[in-house]
Each structure stands twice: as C-alpha cells, then as structure tokens.
Amino acid sequence: EAAVTQSPRNKVTVTGGNVTLSCRQTNSHNYMYWYRQDTGHGLRLIHYSYGAGNLQIGDVPDGYKATRTTQEDFFLLLELASPSQTSLYFCASRRDRNTEVFFGKGTRLTVV
Amino acid sequence: GDSVTQTEGQVALSEEDFLTIHCNYSASGYPTLFWYVQYPGEGPQLLFRASRDKEKGSSRGFEATYDKGTTSFHLRKASVQESDSAVYYCALSALNVGDNSKLIWGLGTSLVVNP
Numbered sequence: 001e002a003a004v005t006q007s008p009r010n011k012v013t014v015t016g017g018n019v020t021l022s023c024r025q026t027n028s029h030n031y032m033y034w035y036r037q038d039t040g041h042g043l044r045l046i047h048y049s050y051g052a053g054n055l056q057i058g059d060v061p062d063g064y065k066a067t068r069t070t071q072e073d074f075f076l077l078l079e080l081a082s083p084s085q086t087s088l089y090f091c092a093s094r095r096d097r098n099t100e101v102f103f104g105k106g107t108r109l110t111v112v
Numbered sequence: 113g114d115s116v117t118q119t120e121g122q123v124a125l126s127e128e129d130f131l132t133i134h135c136n137y138s139a140s141g142y143p144t145l146f147w148y149v150q151y152p153g154e155g156p157q158l159l160f161r162a163s164r165d166k167e168k169g170s171s172r173g174f175e176a177t178y179d180k181g182t183t184s185f186h187l188r189k190a191s192v193q194e195s196d197s198a199v200y201y202c203a204l205s206a207l208n209v210g211d212n213s214k215l216i217w218g219l220g221t222s223l224v225v226n227p
Contacts (some may be wrong), residue, residue, distance in 0.1 A: 004155075031213050042201065042219040043156070050213055058214070090155050097213050098144045098163070098205045103155025 002027040006091050006104035013081050013111055021076040021107050023091030031094045032074040033101070034058070034066055036087040043090070049074060081111045114139040118202045118218035125192055126226050133187040133221045135176070135202035143204040145169075145178055145185040146215070150199040159187075159200075194225045 004025045013019050025032065033048040045058035047066035055066055063085060065077040078085055092103045118135040125131060137145065144163040148156040160169035162178040162185065169176050174189045187200060202218040 033214070040219070043217045045214055048214060056213075092155070100158045100161070101148075101156075101215060103157065105153070105155055 002029070002093070002100075002102040004091055004093055004102050004104040006089075006107050008107060009105065010108045011110070013078075013109070015082060015111055017081045017111075019078040019081050019109065021078075021089055021091075021109070023074045023076075023104060024072050025074075025091075025093040025102070026072060027093060027095070027102065028071065029093035029095045029102075030071075031096075032068060033092040034064075034074065034076045035090045035092065036060065036085075037090060037106070038087050046076065046089075078109075081109075083111045085109065086111045114143070114204060114206050114216045116202050116204055116216050116218040118200075119221045120219060122222040122224060124224045124226065127193055128191045129225075131187070131189040131192045131196075131223065133200055133202075133223070135185045135187065135218060137183050137185065137202075137204050137216075139204055139206050139216075141206070142180065143206045145176075146201075146203040146205070147174070147176055147185070147187050148201040148203060150201065150220075152198075156199075156201055192223070192225045194227050197223055197225045199223070 034046040035043045044060045049068040089107045094101045115138045146161045147159040150156040160171045162169040165180040167178045199220045203215045
C-alpha cells in the first residue's frame with residue numbers, strides 16, 4: 001500500500017507568520033501534489049511536481065510557494081500567512097499520468 | 113477547459129436505499145474517469161476508474177459505467193449501508209493535453225445514510 005505522510009497534522013499560526021507543511025512519500029512516485037480542501041470548493045490544486053527540483057503552478061497558487069527537494073519530499077510554504085489560508089491541506093502522489101492518486105491524512109491549518 | 117460536474121451538496125438516504133450520484137464531464141478524447149471516496153479524518157481514496165467507452169468500474173458494491181455518448185460516469189449502489197456515509201468525488205485525467213499530470217475534480221457529494 002502506497003504511503004503518503006504529512007506533518008504536522010494540525011497547526012495554528014498568527015497572521016503574517018511563516019508556515020511550512022511537509023510531505024513525504026515512500027512509493028517512488030514521480031508526481032506529487034498539494035491541495036487545499038474547503039467546504040463548497042472541493043479539492044483545489046495549489047502546486048505540483050513531477051520530480052525532484054521540478055515545480056508546476058496549480059489552480060490557486062497565490063500566497064503559496066512549494067519546493068520538491070527529493071523524489072520523496074515536497075514542501076508547501078506560506079511566508080505571510082493570512083486567515084484566508086485557514087484550510088485542510090492534502091498532499092498526494094502518483095506514479096504516472098492516469099494512475100491512482102494516493103493521499104495523505106491532511107494537515108489542518110488555522111491562521112488567527 | 114476540461115471540467116467535471118457532479119450532484120451537488122448532500123444526499124441523505126436510509127439503509128438499503130438505492131444510490132445514484134450523477135457525474136458529467138467535459139473533455140475531448142477519452143479521459144480516464146475516477147470515483148474517489150473520502151471518509152471523515154482521512155484523505156480521498158480510489159474507489160475505481162475506467163478509461164474506455166462502456167467500461168464498467170466497480171468496488172465495494174459501487175459501480176459506474178463510462179458513457180462517452182452522454183459524457184457521464186454516474187455512481188450507483190443498489191443498497192447503501194450506514195458505513196457508506198462519506199464524501200464522493202468524481203474526477204478525470206485528460207489524455208490529450210500537453211500536461212495531463214493533474215486530475216480535474218468535481219466538488220464532491222456528501223452521502224449521509226441513516227440507520
């Protein structure tokens with residue numbers, strides 16, 4: 001079974017603060033994704049990557065940076081957090097185009 | 113661009129009721145279609161997928177048939193159980209674009225099954 005591990009699972013930060021969300025997959029998957037999930041909006045793609053050092057812009061990238069340091073590790077950075085970024089964040093991975101996507105358990109971020 | 117439209121909001125049923133969640137898509141060619149399920153406190157997980165016209169996907173009593181003519185992939189189950197309560201997502205992965213490494217997601221349908 002493919003494994004995607006996110007940390008932390010919960011995070012509270014203040015407006016203007018810096019936050020880094022971490023994701024590691026041990027599946028040797030090429031593609032990794034960061035989503036946010038909000039009521040009424042479903043899953044929205046923030047950034048994604050198809051290999052170490054690669055970064056692609058998703059559908060809602062404003063206010064977020066991401067970095068893929070290795071095949072396994074994908075980070076999401078919020079450098080000036082705002083209350084509008086309060087959300088449930090999911091990391092996901094998949095081997096190739098059109099194969100199954102595997103999700104982590106999510107990180108709940110609250111910006112106060 | 114490509115899109116997915118599914119039954120919006122919440123569907124409330126009683127145990128042993130028949131379930132249909134509608135999913136229609138817009139994409140050229142033959143995209144791969146998926147149904148994912150998300151239980152509370154977890155990330156979405158794959159129910160099944162289909163990639164050819166008239167192909168049926170199925171898992172755990174749920175099924176859907178790829179219909180290119182009506183551009184649909186409706187989720188059905190003959191007799192739901194309380195344990196089926198979850199959010200269901202329809203998604204597609206297009207084949208014909210330069211970068212098809214992302215999925216296009218519907219907004220999700222929350223299924224509540226009452227005992």
